[in-house]
Amino acid sequence: MTVRTRFAPSPTGFLHIGGARTALFSWAYARRHGGSFILRIEDTDVARSTPEAVQAIIDGMQWLGLAHDEGPFYQMQRMYRYKEVIQQMLEVGTAYHCYMPSEELDQLREAQRARGEKPRYDGRWRPSLANEAGKALPTPPSGVQPVVRFRNPLDGVVAWDDLVKGRIEFANEELDDFIIARADGTPTYNFCVVVDDRDMEITHVIRGDDHVNNTPRQINLLRALGAAVPEYAHLSMILGDDGQKLSKRHGAVSVMQYDEDGYLPEAVLNYLARLGWSHGDEEVFGMEQFVQWFDLDHITASAAQFNTEKLNWLNAHYLKLADPQRLAAEATRRLAAQGVAVAGGPEMAKLVALYRDRAGNLNELADAVHPFHVAPKPTEELRAQHFTEAALKGLRLLHQRLSACNWQAAELGQAVKQSAAESGLKMPQLAIPLRVALLGLPQSPSIDAVLEVLGRERVLARLAAVLPAEAD
Known part of the structure; x- marks a missing residue:
């Protein structure tokens, strides 16, 4: 089997540190096993997806050096394929039209909550099968465009051995016949993901544990399509330094903000690699070594905690090792952004060699060499x-x-x-x-x-x- 992993962000915002870790682990697993790493842009949320966000994701991946082997593939460019599969499912009976108006569905769920039941679609438009209790379908109301629902199994369990969290099971009776195409014909997230994973022959899905509840639905869909079910590894969330959910004040900002803040990509990658994964007591290592070591067995199932001090320490370490010419180019770029021209000034590579042991990041390095290019005015x-x-x-x-x-x-x-x-x-x-x-x-x-x-x-x-x- 050829390993095929994917990173599939939604372009509704920047590539944040959690997404970058997911991309790194997916990339490393493919590299470790001589497989392929696919980049897929899940842009079906038209209202929130933007070209700027797409570019921010691609820029972040390039800055980190996480090169994809295939893609980027855009879901909006695959609409023909989703509609084709939905039609096939309607023809074989694994999906069906539901004419239930949204107001009626809201009333149903409200009544279920009032009775202390889990709110869910009750299957009233589901065609009967030989092994299901038969009942006549209501007459379709006029003027209502139907949605398409997946015919989920009624009994049994859907289970998988998660490569991080272990055995996970869901009772099928807890999963209703969820919508796979809206009334306007647009397919839903869970459906698009399944068709993409099948068509792209994804063997391992490495993603955040906020997707755990999507997985049983996706597995049932894959089986209904006669597709192989990939192995799943759900990564636990990342907490801030204070143990709270990661937010902008902790570092849940665009990956490119780390570039702006003066971090080296190799420092960020090394830090991300240790965020929920370990290889003994090793703290400092390059990506070549990481790929050789990386496995899914040593990913912790508990939440990882972001530690800004450790990231800063790693960054200072990599600054000391970096090529002076590279540091010179970085310092020059930052000084240019301040309107400081360095042409004809002291040799920048010699300057950064003087200061890199004293600087924690590239911005501090640029600030340190600034007085060499602009005559000072002592206070x-x-x-x-x-x-x-x-x-x-x-x-x-x-x-x-x-x-x-x-x-x-x-x-x-x-x-x-x-x-x-x-x-x-x-x-x-x-x-x-x-x-x-x-x-x-x-x-x-x-x-x-x-x-x-x-x-x-x-x-x-x-x-x-x-x-x-x-x-x-």
């Missing part, structure tokens, strides 16, 4: 605190020495030390004012490295800008 408070008469004397001496200095870190560091000694200052008493003059900040990486990457012209110009004019 009055910093000037008063650090530009003392003694410090300015040392900075003037350093300016003279740097004018003739070889522009290499070792020699630049020696120039700072000599200027401090000759000015009667300890090293920090000169190095901190120097940082304020060059970057507008009292802290930075090693001052000799800062001087080297900033460049002679900028260093001398920024020092000159803070030194008072000498008297004639």
Whole structure:
């Protein structure tokens, strides 16, 4: 058997973190078994589906690097196929027309609730079969367009061995003859999913446990169509840091928001992989290793809890490992969004190499290198605190020495030390004012490295800008 999994989001909003985890697990399972991963866009909710949401889903998948093997397939482009299958079911008797007006159905359910019964369609338009109690059908009311209902089995159970949750059973008598096509002819969600899964030969359905109640209906439909029933794995929900249902304040935002917030996709993927799945005590691993390890046996059946601190730790870890040229491109993109041009400035790859161990995300990295491209304006408070008469004397001496200095870190560091000694200052008493003059900040990486990457012209110009004019 060739493994075939699918990710089937509805484009009624962005791709959120829960959907991304589902996509990752489906993708990894297919990769682990040499199978195919299919992307299907379930866009039959015309009122809520938007092209922008479709693009947001595709962008999120691309950013994460979860490439699909087939698709994307759009359900709205398969309407002909659903109507074809519905007609076949009507012809063989596994589906039937129901003329019950919606007002009558509402009254039925209200009466059932009043009697303490579960509200459900009572099958009054269901044609009799040999093994069913026969009764005459009412005369179709004029002017009522019928819906199409699935003839669900009346007895027995529908059961499956869920690959995450274990054995699950539903009594068929609890499942009414649900609608598979509305009065206007449009097919319903559960029906479209079943036809797609059959036609696309899906072998494993990995999805959120909010779909558990849909599964028995879908299994009965698949069996009525003579189709193979895939294996199901229902993933438990994700809770926020505080143990409450995941919301926007916890991280239930668009996957692309993580890009905007400065996260690396490999950090997000590594974190998602550990969100409800484990391989021993392993915390940090790439996607190649994850695919080799991934199975459904080690997915926890209990809710996973989002931990922002752990995600941030992973992101900082991956920043330290990332290629400087890649980080340079990311920092450049973020500075450009702020209107900062870096062309002709200090070499960005060297800058990010200086700061990536100090940054937790790409935005912090871009902020850190910002002063290298835009001349700082030290605050009055910093000037008063650090530009003392003694410090300015040392900075003037350093300016003279740097004018003739070889522009290499070792020699630049020696120039700072000599200027401090000759000015009667300890090293920090000169190095901190120097940082304020060059970057507008009292802290930075090693001052000799800062001087080297900033460049002679900028260093001398920024020092000159803070030194008072000498008297004639």
